[in-house]
Amino acid sequence: MVEIGADGRTWLLSGPTSSYGLRLGDEDELLHLHWGPRIALPDTEALAAGPGPEYWAFEATLDGHEEYPVEGGPRFVRPALSVRTPERRGTEWRFEGYETAGGETEGGETAEGEAAEGAGGDELRLRFSDSGLGITLHYRMRAGTDVIERWVTLANEGPALEVLRADSATWTLPQRDGWRLSQLHGRWAAESRLVRSGLTYGEKIIGSRRGHTGHQHLPWVALDADGTATEELGEVYGCALAWSGTWRIAVAQLPDARVQITGGAGYDDSGLLRLQPGETFVTPVFAGLWSDGGFGGASRAWHAYQRAYVIPDAEQDRPVLYNSWEATEFDISEEQQRALARRAAEAGVELFVVDDGWFGARTSDRAGLGDWTVNRDRFPGGLKPLGDHVHGLGMQFGIWVEPEMVNPDSELYRAHPDWVQFQPGRKRTELRNQLVLNLAREDVQEYLWEQLDALLSSAPIDYVKWDFNRAFTDAGWPGEGYPQRLWVDHVHALYKLLDRLRAAHPGVAFESCSGGGGRIDLGIMARTDQVWTSDNTDPLDRLAIQHGFSQVHPARAMAAWVTDSPNAQLNGRVSSLRFRFVSAMAGVLGVGGDLTRWTEEELAEARTWVELYKEIRPVVQGGELHRLRAPEGGLSAVQYVRDGEVVVLAWLQAQHYGEPSLPVRLRGLDPSASYECLETGEVHRGAVLLHHGLRTGLRGDFDAAVIRLRRM
Ligand code: GLA
Numbered sequence: 001m002v003e004i005g006a007d008g009r010t011w012l013l014s015g016p017t018s019s020y021g022l023r024l025g026d027e028d029e030l031l032h033l034h035w036g037p038r039i040a041l042p043d044t045e046a047l048a049a050g051p052g053p054e055y056w057a058f059e060a061t062l063d064g065h066e067e068y069p070v071e072g073g074p075r076f077v078r079p080a081l082s083v084r085t086p087e088r089r090g091t092e093w094r095f096e097g098y099e100t101a102g103g104e105t106e107g108g109e110t111a112e113g114e115a116a117e118g119a120g121g122d123e124l125r126l127r128f129s130d131s132g133l134g135i136t137l138h139y140r141m142r143a144g145t146d147v148i149e150r151w152v153t154l155a156n157e158g159p160a161l162e163v164l165r166a167d168s169a170t171w172t173l174p175q176r177d178g179w180r181l182s183q184l185h186g187r188w189a190a191e192s193r194l195v196r197s198g199l200t201y202g203e204k205i206i207g208s209r210r211g212h213t214g215h216q217h218l219p220w221v222a223l224d225a226d227g228t229a230t231e232e233l234g235e236v237y238g239c240a241l242a243w244s245g246t247w248r249i250a251v252a253q254l255p256d257a258r259v260q261i262t263g264g265a266g267y268d269d270s271g272l273l274r275l276q277p278g279e280t281f282v283t284p285v286f287a288g289l290w291s292d293g294g295f296g297g298a299s300r301a302w303h304a305y306q307r308a309y310v311i312p313d314a315e316q317d318r319p320v321l322y323n324s325w326e327a328t329e330f331d332i333s334e335e336q337q338r339a340l341a342r343r344a345a346e347a348g349v350e351l352f353v354v355d356d357g358w359f360g361a362r363t364s365d366r367a368g369l370g371d372w373t374v375n376r377d378r379f380p381g382g383l384k385p386l387g388d389h390v391h392g393l394g395m396q397f398g399i400w401v402e403p404e405m406v407n408p409d410s411e412l413y414r415a416h417p418d419w420v421q422f423q424p425g426r427k428r429t430e431l432r433n434q435l436v437l438n439l440a441r442e443d444v445q446e447y448l449w450e451q452l453d454a455l456l457s458s459a460p461i462d463y464v465k466w467d468f469n470r471a472f473t474d475a476g477w478p479g480e481g482y483p484q485r486l487w488v489d490h491v492h493a494l495y496k497l498l499d500r501l502r503a504a505h506p507g508v509a510f511e512s513c514s515g516g517g518g519r520i521d522l523g524i525m526a527r528t529d530q531v532w533t534s535d536n537t538d539p540l541d542r543l544a545i546q547h548g549f550s551q552v553h554p555a556r557a558m559a560a561w562v563t564d565s566p567n568a569q570l571n572g573r574v575s576s577l578r579f580r581f582v583s584a585m586a587g588v589l590g591v592g593g594d595l596t597r598w599t600e601e602e603l604a605e606a607r608t609w610v611e612l613y614k615e616i617r618p619v620v621q622g623g624e625l626h627r628l629r630a631p632e633g634g635l636s637a638v639q640y641v642r643d644g645e646v647v648v649l650a651w652l653q654a655q656h657y658g659e660p661s662l663p664v665r666l667r668g669l670d671p672s673a674s675y676e677c678l679e680t681g682e683v684h685r686g687a688v689l690l691h692h693g694l695r696t697g698l699r700g701d702f703d704a705a706v707i708r709l710r711r712m
Contacts, residue, residue, distance in 0.1 A: 001141070002100045002122045003041045005048070011098070011124055012044045013139055015146035018290040020139070022067055023048040028095040030067040030126065030137070032172040036235070036290055064258045068137055068152070068170055078203070078250055080167035080262050081152075082269055083133065085159055093128035093135060100124050101140075132158020133275075147305040149285045156275040163272045167264030168286035173237050175257040176225030182295070184218040184548045189536040189570060191215050191517035192548035198227075199253040207248035209267040211436065211472030211487065215518045219247050220552045222298060223259060229294050231627060232667060236291050236298040239263060240552055242310075242522035243284035245491035246472075261288075265488055274482040284523055295551065296667070300624050303554035307622070310526050311557055312502070317621045318509075318530055318556065318588040319350035319396060320610055323465070326537065326563050327594035330357040330364050334379045334386055336596075341386075343595035345393035347603055348610035351463055352390045353398035358383065360410060366433045369405045370412030372451040374458075383459035391460055398463030398509075401455075403448045404494065405434045405469065412447075419444050421486065423476035431470035438477055439497075440489035448497055456505045465532070466498075468514040491523070498527040511559065517545075520553065530557045530588050537563040537592060539575050539583035540702075543631035543651060546586055555640070556621040558587030562606070564594055575702045577602060581609040582649050582704035585620065586638055589613045612706060616640075616647045623647070626667035635661045635698065641668045644711030646675060652698035663693030670711065678708040 003012040009024040010033075021034035021044035033047040060074045071079035072090025081091055101123040123140040134155035141148050150169035173179070179199040183206060184192045206221070208214030219241035228234045241247055241263050249263035263286045266272045275281060289305075291298040307314040322344035324337065332354070341352045359375055362368030368375075374382045383399065390397040406413045406420060408430065413420070420435040422428050428435055437444050455461070472490075477483035498510065509529040512519050516535035525531065531553075534545050542560060549558055562580045566572040584590065591606065598606070613620075623642030628650075629635055637650040646669065652661055669675065671687035684694065689709075696705050 002124045004100075005041060005045055008098075010041075010044055010048050012039070012041050013122065013124060013141045013148060014038055015141050015148075016144065017292065018146040019044075020141070020148055021047060024095055024126075028093065028128070029062055031065050032067050035172065035237070035288070036174065037292065064172065064254045064256055064260060066170070067172070077254070077260060078170075078252060078262050079165065080170045080264070081135070082164040083161050083166075084164060085161045088131075091130045091133070091135070093130045096127040096129050096134075098124065098126050132156065133161065142305060142309050145305045145308065146291065146301055147287050147289045149287050151285045152283045153280060154275060155280045156277060158277065160274060160276050162274050163281065165264070165266065165269045166272055166281065166283055167262050168241065168283040169263065169288070171237070171239055171261040171286075171288050173223060173225075173259040173261070177257065178226045179253060179257075179259050180224050180227050181251060182222040182224075182551070184220060184551060186215050186217075186517075186545075186548075188215050188515055188518070189534060190541070190545070191520075191534045191536075192218055192545050194548040194551055199223075199251065199259065201253050201255065203253075204251045205248060207267050208246055211246055211475065211490065212468055212514055213244050213247070213519045213521045213524070214471075215514075215516065218548075218552065219243065219249060219263070219521050221249055221251055221261060222295065222551065223251070223261075224295075231296045232294045234292065234294045236293075236295055238289045238291070238298050238302065238552070240287050240302070240522055241284060242287065242526065243491065244494065244519050244521050244524040246487050265491070271482075271484045273485040273488055287522060296626055299551055299627075302552050303556075303625060306522070306525065306554055307556060310522055311554075312527070312529060314556055315622070317617050320348065320613060321351040321353055321398065321463070321559075321588075321590040322347075322349040322595070323353045323355055323561060323590060323592045325355035325400075326561075326569055326592045327596075328355075328357070330362065332357045332378060337386055338389055340595055341390050341393055341395065343598070343603065344591065345395055347591060347595065347606040348614070349395060349591060351396040351398055352393075353400065353463060353465055354383075354386070355400040355465065356402075356467075358399060365407075367407050367409040369402055369407040369434050370410040370437070372401065372403070372455055383461070387460040396462035397460055398465060399455075399461055400465045400467060401452065402467040402469060403452060403497070404437055404439055404490075406437055407434050409433075418478070419447075421472060421475045421477065423474050424478045426474060426476075429473040431473065434470055436470065436472055436475075438486060438490075439493040440477065440480075440486045445493050445497060449500060452497070452501055453504060456501065456508060461508060463509045463511070465511040465513055466528070468519055495523070495527060502527065517549075520549075525553070525557060530559050533558050533560060533587065536570055537561050538567045538570050538573055539580040540573065540653060541570075542583050543636055546583075547627065547631050547636075550625055550627065550638075554621075555587045555625060559590055560584035560587040561590040561592030563592045564597070576704075577605055577609075579651065579702040579704045581606070581613075582651060582706055585609070585613050585616070585706065586649055588621065589617075616706065616708060618642060619645045619647045624668055628664045628667065635664070635696070637664045637696070639666055639668070646709040646711075648694065648696075648705075648707040648709070650696040650698060650705050650707070652696075652700075652703045654701045655699050655703075661696060661698050663695045665693040666690055674712045675709040676712050678710060679706075683712065684709065
């Protein structure tokens, strides 16, 4: 809902529990008034009338108060917008008018375009201009959520200009003591690890200069003040960026105890793109959320938002998949895949995915990327016979691709050495023996569309694991006047290709993978059905990775496989099948071990776990998540609740001194209701489960349990 003050210069957006207020000042400066608990329009007007910032000659009155600080004039905070022409640098804008999705207008315009799309919630658009450059700030609060989506449209009707930086938004947090930052950091095989630390004065920058979202940081931050927020209580602000390329989020602790969070595409301020007369650039969405439900409440709000508005077909549960990568790596054949498929079907798997190695001359990572035709030595009849076999076993059929890349040893590269990103006369850096295609080129886009469209039409393919296995290093584009734009255009081309493939093959689901979790963000998640969380499938490490992932993204998108013990890929750790399954059941369950080497007993046990997962799946994938105990200590647990159905997953790494593990206190239950445990038949009172907890009975090392409760 958007409310507008009587003079048409104050706006208030409100969701179920929160509000966001802003005001246009006398000099057309756009001032931030409020982001926090729900307030009324008169409250906003009182804030607007209140004493303004008090500063003296060495401070800028506007700093820390502006919605979207542009470069230029009396401002010393980080500019969200920085543009230049041969004559000038910076922006001095005039207010032009506003529109809302509901149709209230000013300046003779009607609500249309983006605003009409905003029918699922209310959108406010504020239009400014400077010397022919139109700058529109968009605010959209999606119906039923407290998530505000912000983005900016730049429409150039003036002379050509260079956009050095165009962030999607600057978020302003109120004056509080002791702001604390939560972030998700990592590297390959160690993504999404949660850390919290106190902010100090100055800026904290996270981002990626790699061309993809990166394993190093998820584009998300959360802030709480005075260290007061806990898992279930307290105010939490969060921001997440919907962009799958290079990006930056800057968190600035200002001298007056405010915080500003500025984020958008690109890492540096050295040039994002050039806007010719008549050209438009739309920034990605930088979404923000205020919650007073603690970190857990904030996560649940993010999850609900993504299930409702980001993830395609989120109401459909994802199937249990099998993926052959860890079992076979590059050494694959049709016969062997058929054998694995039969074992997978026996275990109850619903989707069988052939990973790398089925195409071109791809018998190792040294050749074949770029040639998306079936390797006939390995699959003499193409993929169709295997696909039919898999369907005949009652499973869906999936394949792996890595379309944005090429091995120099490939037909594609031999034919088009200029289709990669490169700088003339410089080294072409190979990582994992591969180069990055220049997806900003239309001929490259068209080639990939034709190859992938033909591939999806050639065999009964239901699922595509879309990988991206190296960062940009030599992002040049010889012959292009402004090669810098390659960074942004690559992402737009990727999105366009995915959108086009999804439209042409509506039954096909997509997984975003980038050497594990190197491309996880709201942008890619709007076009893929699930993400590969990490190449680390060690069930213990995964608990921490999943704990971090769940801070912002829902279990419905989080793929997790049960692999072999000892863990072959990473660390040789030995763990029980039980522990491995319960760890992977916290997300979209998959199996990735060498099933031809599993004993009949292991296979039978696997089948039982898969059956149990199918029962709890609607609650895990569609329910509300409560993190009961973080995976730092010996015992950790999560709980999912949906319509009176409760699932608790608990893990014990190691028991010490024979101490029985502590009961876990459940959340989100009705204290006056009773709950029946489906495992034991015992009846528990809600109030008791909430306050005194539930005994898990876990003991020894690497023990785990699934406990189902049903409201009576
Ligand atoms: C990446 C993925 C793996 C696997 C390999 C195949 O590393 O993360 O799951 O698909 O590529 O080369």
